[in-house]
Amino acid sequence: MSCTTVSVVIPVFNSAQTLELCLQALAISANGALERIVVDDMSTDDSVAVARKYGARVISTGQRSGPARARNLGAAQAQGDVVLFLDADVRVHPDTLERVLAYFEQDSNLDGVIGSYDDSPSASTFVSQYRNLLHCFTHRISQPRASTFWCGCGAVRRGVFLRLGGFDERFDRSSIEDIEFGVRLTSQGGMILLDPKIQVQHLKRWTFFGMLWTDIFDRGIPWTRLILRNGSIPNDLNVRASQRVSIGAAILSVAMICLEYFGIALGCALICVALNANFYQFLAMRRGIMFAACAAPLHVLFFLYSGVAFVAGAIAHIVSPIPHHRGVG
Numbered sequence: 001m002s003c004t005t006v007s008v009v010i011p012v013f014n015s016a017q018t019l020e021l022c023l024q025a026l027a028i029s030a031n032g033a034l035e036r037i038v039v040d041d042m043s044t045d046d047s048v049a050v051a052r053k054y055g056a057r058v059i060s061t062g063q064r065s066g067p068a069r070a071r072n073l074g075a076a077q078a079q080g081d082v083v084l085f086l087d088a089d090v091r092v093h094p095d096t097l098e099r100v101l102a103y104f105e106q107d108s109n110l111d112g113v114i115g116s117y118d119d120s121p122s123a124s125t126f127v128s129q130y131r132n133l134l135h136c137f138t139h140r141i142s143q144p145r146a147s148t149f150w151c152g153c154g155a156v157r158r159g160v161f162l163r164l165g166g167f168d169e170r171f172d173r174s175s176i177e178d179i180e181f182g183v184r185l186t187s188q189g190g191m192i193l194l195d196p197k198i199q200v201q202h203l204k205r206w207t208f209f210g211m212l213w214t215d216i217f218d219r220g221i222p223w224t225r226l227i228l229r230n231g232s233i234p235n236d237l238n239v240r241a242s243q244r245v246s247i248g249a250a251i252l253s254v255a256m257i258c259l260e261y262f263g264i265a266l267g268c269a270l271i272c273v274a275l276n277a278n279f280y281q282f283l284a285m286r287r288g289i290m291f292a293a294c295a296a297p298l299h300v301l302f303f304l305y306s307g308v309a310f311v312a313g314a315i316a317h318i319v320s321p322i323p324h325h326r327g328v329g
Contacts, residue, residue, distance in 0.1 A: 007082070011071055033084065144193055
C-alpha cells in the first residue's frame with residue numbers, strides 16, 4: 001500500500017475548456033491523488049465552475065499575478081508529501097501519477113521528477129505538431145539526471161519546495177520560473193530526474209507568432225540571463241552543445257546570404273540540418289517524410305531566432321542582471 005501522498009496543483013486563467021479535459025483525465029488516473037487543487041488567477045470564464053464540478057479544491061490568487069505565485073499558493077496549502085504541478089492544458093496518461101509515485105517511494109534521496117509531452121498533441125496544425133514533437137524529442141534524448149524543473153508535468157517533495165521558497169514570483173507570467181527553481185534546487189545538491197515515460201498530452205494550439213514570442217521573450221531571453229547570472233551553461237535540453245553549434249551555423253548562414261556568399265550559406269544550413277538529423281528522423285517516423293522536410297526550414301529558423309534571443313538576453317544581463325531569488329531557508 002502506498003505511503004507517499006500526492007497533491008496535484010493546477011494554476012488556471014481562462015482555460016475552462018482544457019481544464020475540464022485535464023480534470024477528467026485525473027479522475028480516471030490509475031493512481032488517484034490525495035487532492036486536486038486548482039488555483040484560479042482571477043479567471044473571467046467558467047474555470048472555477050469546472051474545477052468545482054470535478055471536486056477540485058479551488059484557491060484564488062486574489063489578483064492577477066501569474067502562474068508562479070499561483071503554484072506557490074497551491075503548494076503552501078497542499079496536504080500531500082509530494083506536489084505534482086500540472087498545466088491546465090495537459091491531460092495525464094492513466095499511469096502518469098503511478099509512475100511519479102513509484103519514483104519517490106523507491107528513492108528517498110530524490111527531490112523531484114519531471115516528465116514529457118507525448119507524441120500525440122491534440123492540435124492538428126503544423127506549428128502545434130512541430131512545437132510539441134520538438135519538446136517530446138528533446139526530453140526523450142536528454143540526460144536522466146536533470147538540471148532544471150518543468151511545471152507542465154513536474155513533481156517535487158513539498159518540504160523541499162517550501163524550504164527553497166518555491167517559484168520566483170518576480171516572473172509574473174509563464175516564463176522560466178520552473179527552470180530557475182530547478183537550477184536553484186540542483187545547485188544546492190538536490191536531485192531531479194527526467195523520465196520521458198511520465199507523459200501528458202498537450203492540448204495547446206500553437207500559432208507561429210505565439211511560438212516566436214514564447215521562445216524569444218518568455219524563454220530565450222530570460223533563460224540566457226539566468227545562464228549568464230549563474231556563470232555556467234548546462235549541456236542538456238535546449239542548450240546542449242549540438243544546439244549551440246546549430247545556432248551558430250544558422251546565424252552564419254544568414255550572414256553569408258547578406259554577403260552574397262551563397263555557397264557558404266548553403267553549407268552552414270546543411271551543417272545545421274545534419275546536426276539535427278535524429279530529430280528529423282523522429283519526425284519522419286511519427287508524421288511522415290513530407291512533414292519532416294517541411295519542418296527542417298522551420299527548425300533552422302528556430303535556431304536563428306534562438307541566437308537572436310541569446311544576444312538580446314546577454315545585453316539585458318549587462319544592463320540589468322537577474323537578482324538571486326531570496327527564498328525561505
